[in-house]
Amino acid sequence: MTRHVVVRTGKRVSEEVLKGLAEAGASTAHEADGRRGAVSPDLRPIQAGARIAGSAVTVSCHPGDNLMIHAAVEQVRPGDVVVVTTTSPSTDGMLGDLLATSLRARGAIGVVLDAGVRDVAELREMGFPVWSRAVSTQGTVKASPGSVNVPVVVGGQVVSPGDAIVADDDGVVVIPHERAAAVLAAARARTANEDAKRARLAAGELGLDMYHLRPLLEELGVVYVDEP
Numbered sequence: 001m002t003r004h005v006v007v008r009t010g011k012r013v014s015e016e017v018l019k020g021l022a023e024a025g026a027s028t029a030h031e032a033d034g035r036r037g038a039v040s041p042d043l044r045p046i047q048a049g050a051r052i053a054g055s056a057v058t059v060s061c062h063p064g065d066n067l068m069i070h071a072a073v074e075q076v077r078p079g080d081v082v083v084v085t086t087t088s089p090s091t092d093g094m095l096g097d098l099l100a101t102s103l104r105a106r107g108a109i110g111v112v113l114d115a116g117v118r119d120v121a122e123l124r125e126m127g128f129p130v131w132s133r134a135v136s137t138q139g140t141v142k143a144s145p146g147s148v149n150v151p152v153v154v155g156g157q158v159v160s161p162g163d164a165i166v167a168d169d170d171g172v173v174v175i176p177h178e179r180a181a182a183v184l185a186a187a188r189a190r191t192a193n194e195d196a197k198r199a200r201l202a203a204g205e206l207g208l209d210m211y212h213l214r215p216l217l218e219e220l221g222v223v224y225v226d227e228p
């Protein structure tokens with residue numbers, strides 16, 4: 001018989017690193033980690049403008065059953081992001097404003113859900129951000145065992161408890177716990193570099209010149225044709 005567990009772990013990314021990663025945003029964090037960690041773009045935000053970074057509390061649920069999300073609420077610490085998957089594909093609405101209220105009371109700052117969400121209007125009104133595969137009225141039961149704080153796969157990415165989750169309008173990125181500080185340093189360097197490029201582009205400089213792309217076009221056989 002499969003062993004189901006609720007792991008009580010203290011593994012978290014530091015507040016300071018998470019704050020920096022939230023400022024960097026999901027796309028920059030992804031680039032800074034060598035273009036790794038991008039959760040499938042099928043997981044979309046239900047709101048616009050939310051930008052968060054937190055440590056993952058992971059949840060593995062039976063499809064159509066949100067029992068283990070209730071078990072996970074107790075394991076949440078302030079600043080955490082709850083990351084939920086199901087053991088086979090499901091778009092059922094596993095979480096709505098009630099569970100979100102409970103999660104928020106424990107300090108959760110958002111949810112990433114490889115399944116369905118509901119009560120979307122209420123969640124938007126609460127300002128509680130969710131990224132999910134689907135929006136669905138279909139309800140779930142509380143009947144089947146699962147696990148909390150074990151490695152899970154969400155949108156094609158492995159998420160371990162305590163990994164950094166960065167999520168915004170672009171999508172969701174997972175950064176392994178042990179790389180989070182290094183990724184932040186790389187993200188800061190990247191942001192500074194982009195600031196400099198942005199200023200040059202705003203002044204009218206062409207990417208063709210700034211990135212030295214003219215020789216590449218020539219090498220690739222692209223020719224200019226002048227017409228009157």
Ligand SMILES: O=C([O-])CC(=O)C(=O)O
Nearest residue numbers: 094095096097098099100
């Ligand atoms: O109660 C549920 O099963 C899911 C839901 O709609 C909520 O959390 O509000």
Ligand SMILES: [Mg+2]
Nearest residue numbers: 096097098119
């Ligand atoms: Mg509801």
